[in-house]
Amino acid sequence: MTSSSPADARGRTPRRRGDSRRGDAVFFNLSRGAGVLLLVVMAAIAGFLTYRSALALGKNEGNFLTTFExxxxxxxxxxxxxxxxxxxxxxxxxxxxxxxxxxxxxxxxxxxxxxxxxxxxxxxxxxxxxxxxxxxxxxxxxxxxxxxxxxxxxxxxxxxxxxxxxxxxxxxxxxxxxxxxxxxxxxxxxxxxxxxxxxxxxxxxxxxxxxxxxxxxxxxxxxxxxxxxxxxxxxxxxxxxxxxxxxxxxxxxxxxxxxxxxxxxxxxxxxxxxxxxxxxxxxxxxxxxxxxxxxxxxxxxxxxxxxxxxxxxxxxxxxxxxxxxxx
Amino acid sequence: MAKRIDVSGLSAYYGSTRAIEDISMTIEPRSVTAFIGPSGCGKSTFLRTLNRMHEVIPGARVEGKVMLDDENLYGANVDPVAVRRSVGMVFQRPNPFPTMSIYDNVVAGLRLAGVKKKSVLDGVVERSLQGANLWNEVKDRLNKPGAGLSGGQQQRLCIARAIAVEPEVLLMDEPCSALDPISTLAIEDLIGELKSQFTIVIVTHNMQQAARVSDRTAFFNLAGVGQPGKLIELDDTQRIFSNPSVQATEDYISGRFG
Missing domain, CATH: 1.10.3720.10 (MetI-like)
Incomplete structure (x- = not known):
């Protein structure tokens, strides 16, 4: 479908337009997905770190910011x-x-x-x-x-x-x-x-x-x-x-x-x-x-x-x- | 201010390619001299040899003599930086420094020369912008970026920047080719005013423009592709456009060229 003779092309004009729109949609979703994925990963890292940090900080007997040890x-x-x-x-x-x-x-x-x-x-x-x-x-x-x-x-x-x-x-x-x-x-x-x-x-x-x-x-x-x-x-x-x-x-x-x-x-x-x-x-x-x-x-x-x-x-x-x- | 330029036997090269060959001419002070000719005939290259800007391109060099009154610009002890301070230049595309305000653009040349006093700079800014017919349009926003002006205003800002250092000569390399007709008219009027103080040389592709603004016109041509450009003739503008002495000039001007 990607390569077609001119005669084919004329005969299939509506189909080809449909294809290219589908291509747009696929590409749009791929790129949006990549963007969203980045946000998800960042959020996951931040969330994970925050959760585990909270566990530790609750048991800390010293001051987290000023302690040397x-x-x-x-x-x-x-x-x-x-x-x-x-x-x-x-x-x-x-x-x-x-x-x-x-x-x-x-x-x-x-x-x-x-x-x-x-x-x-x-x-x-x-x-x-x-x-x-x-x-x-x-x-x-x-x-x-x-x-x-x-x-x-x-x-x-x-x-x-x-x-x-x-x-x-x-x-x-x-x-x-x-x-x-x-x-x-x-x-x-x-x-x-x-x-x-x-x-x-x-x-x-x-x-x-x-x-x-x-x-x-x-x-x-x-x-x-x-x-x-x-x-x-x-x-x-x-x-x-x-x-x-x-x-x-x-x-x-x-x-x-x-x-x-x-x-x-x-x-x-x-x-x-x-x-x-x-x-x-x-x-x-x-x-x-x-x-x-x-x-x-x-x-x-x-x-x-x-x-x-x-x-x-x-x-x-x-x-x-x-x-x-x-x- | 305003000195005579006397060029003799000048050739310019890019690497081993000769771009212009054996040009000699005299450019009168306090007048406008226009360079016309087909693309690639070396008129811009020649213009750039007049303030030693040609040689900033790697591999470019110049042979011959350019006398500014009685000083040879290509003499052994002449500093090209000093030459460019006395022979100013305006380029084809307006090129104000994008990181500077309008004020800083105008005084850029003076600051390079070591002038720091605010009162002096203030005076120069007003005088130069007025000289470039831009003062009334920008006097309330001197601290705004120069790149925010329209194309025609930017070009007049560049002219103000060039005349702020009070050069002897002002070179203009197709200064209106990126501008609309209204802005072009503003620049042409300005050229007419500036010639009372400066020696002006302008390269243009627009023959009507040459006829409108210049006192003298030089026609450049090249014998063929790959051949160096040559000066065909230099005469009073009126004569060049009515009754040139060389057939090639008449062919070019009347559009029977090539």
């Missing part, structure tokens, strides 16, 4: 997310502070500075970084990065120790700390931020770049007046994608971070934890209550991620009329 399976179950929240946010923040400027720089280099024959392979190389499995990053982090951090951390202790956060209480211990994790996460989120911003920069209309050049802009001024403002929403979206990965990264963090759950504002001291890392480490040996407690921490991570994404949308929407979409 994670001992839900003890006789007197006590667990809290203070260490995890701090570790997750701080390591992700360090990662973004390092990764976003570097990624924007790489993306600009690829899209506006490098000659094409260098830009192409270079872009491919950056994409390859995204294909490396997390565990490989984790192993590289613990076997290479940690032993090589001591020079940097003792330097920071000496010259930046006055900032308190870079003060090291004991020197010479392996750098299995939040700072190292932040650096590792920065490397891991670099390719995705680079790839997205690169594509956005490439889509800057040539006429806007020429407008800047014709006004007597140098290359950097052209980038500043035409490329970066146009790419701003894209840079934010890309950073959010990267941040999502940094917040949720599990195995690389678990490999690098020293397993001692003490909360410390000294980022160079070993220890600390993140939500995902904590779940991965504790889940196998957890009792039913312990598992529910981990679910509760998972719910918090889920909410944090939603909040971060929501904030990004607000930032992008606030300057919508200047987005360049109208041009």
């Amino acid at each position: 994670w001992t839900p399976d003890a006789v007197k179950p006590v667990f809290g997310i203070a260490v995890l929240t701090f570790g997750t946010l701080v390591s992700a923040l360090i990662a973004m502070l390092i990764a976003v400027p570097v990624a924007v720089g790489i993306a600009l280099f690829i899209s506006h500075y490098a000659p094409r024959r260098i830009a192409q392979p270079f872009a491919y190389l950056v994409d390859l970084l995204a294909a490396v499995p997390s565990i490989v990053y984790g192993l590289w982090g613990v076997l290479f990065l940690v032993p090589h951090m001591n020079g940097l951390t003792s330097w920071m202790d000496q010259y930046l120790g006055w900032t308190y956060i870079f003060d090291q209480s004991s020197s010479g211990v392996p750098a299995r700390n939040l700072f190292t994790v932040g650096i590792l996460l920065a490397i891991m989120v670099l390719p995705i931020i680079t790839a997205v911003t690169r594509e956005v920069f490439r889509q800057v209309p040539r006429m806007h770049e020429e407008a800047a050049l014709a006004l007597g802009a140098t290359r950097w001024e052209m980038v500043r007046t035409a490329v970066l403002p146009f790419g701003r929403p894209g840079i934010i979206s890309a950073s959010m994608l990267g941040l999502g990965r940094a917040l949720g990264e599990t195995i690389a963090v678990a490999t690098v971070l020293s397993t001692n759950s003490k909360l410390s504002l000294h980022l160079l001291d070993p220890g600390g934890g993140t939500f995902a890392e904590n779940i991965a480490l504790k889940f196998n040996e957890a009792q039913p209550l312990g598992r529910d407690a981990l679910m509760a921490s998972g719910l918090v991570l889920f909410v944090i991620t939603l909040l971060v994404n929501g904030a990004a949308r607000v930032i992008i929407a606030r300057r919508k009329e200047y987005s360049g979409a109208a041009a």
Whole structure:
């Protein structure tokens, strides 16, 4: 029925119209179904996490938000997310502070500075970084990065120790700390931020770049007046994608971070934890209550991620009329 | 302001392809010179060599000399960025910066040149927008995005942006081809006013437009596909359209072309 000779086609005109309408209906329902499915899955995850969290939180003898310990399976179950929240946010923040400027720089280099024959392979190389499995990053982090951090951390202790956060209480211990994790996460989120911003920069209309050049802009001024403002929403979206990965990264963090759950504002001291890392480490040996407690921490991570994404949308929407979409 | 342009022996290339060949002409200050000719004859390319915008395309280069009064734009120590500050350009499609307000668009060139003083910028905005016949339409919404204006207003905004830096020369690359007749008329009137201050060069596909706005007209043509474009003749507009000295010009103008 799909292929028919002209004579056939004329004879079957009503039938064919019926077919194409059925096709429309099928496609419409398929795409609507896909959309609904997404909502259902999201709701199911949220509902499941909330239900299991509620079970655990009812038995918690400590304050869930401010408690440092994670001992839900003890006789007197006590667990809290203070260490995890701090570790997750701080390591992700360090990662973004390092990764976003570097990624924007790489993306600009690829899209506006490098000659094409260098830009192409270079872009491919950056994409390859995204294909490396997390565990490989984790192993590289613990076997290479940690032993090589001591020079940097003792330097920071000496010259930046006055900032308190870079003060090291004991020197010479392996750098299995939040700072190292932040650096590792920065490397891991670099390719995705680079790839997205690169594509956005490439889509800057040539006429806007020429407008800047014709006004007597140098290359950097052209980038500043035409490329970066146009790419701003894209840079934010890309950073959010990267941040999502940094917040949720599990195995690389678990490999690098020293397993001692003490909360410390000294980022160079070993220890600390993140939500995902904590779940991965504790889940196998957890009792039913312990598992529910981990679910509760998972719910918090889920909410944090939603909040971060929501904030990004607000930032992008606030300057919508200047987005360049109208041009 | 307003300087004479003297071009001699100019050729422009895209990679190894020669787009225009051995062009020499003199463009008088405080006048409008129109470039006409069939598509692909190199008139836009030639226009872009006059403010060194040609070379921003990878692989593009220029041979020859362009004198702006007594300064060679292609001299060894000349910075193309400085050239573009004194030779402004308006493009075929209106291209205000979409991320900037009307105000910021007008002062974009001044800000690049390091002017920061608010009182100076305010004065330039009013003067430039008035110069571009746009002030009355936008004076109450200077902080609204430039992309929200109509096409004709956007093009006048681009002209305001170009004249805000007080260039010697204003190059216009088919400035009305994306506009309706009313907006086109507004731009043409504006060109007539601007020529008292600037040297204006305009590329156009519309021969009536060339006849209406220009004092001098240059006809470009190419010998065939893949051949470089050449200047056929440059003369007073009236002469070009009534009694050109070259047969090819007359054929083109009277529509007996090709």
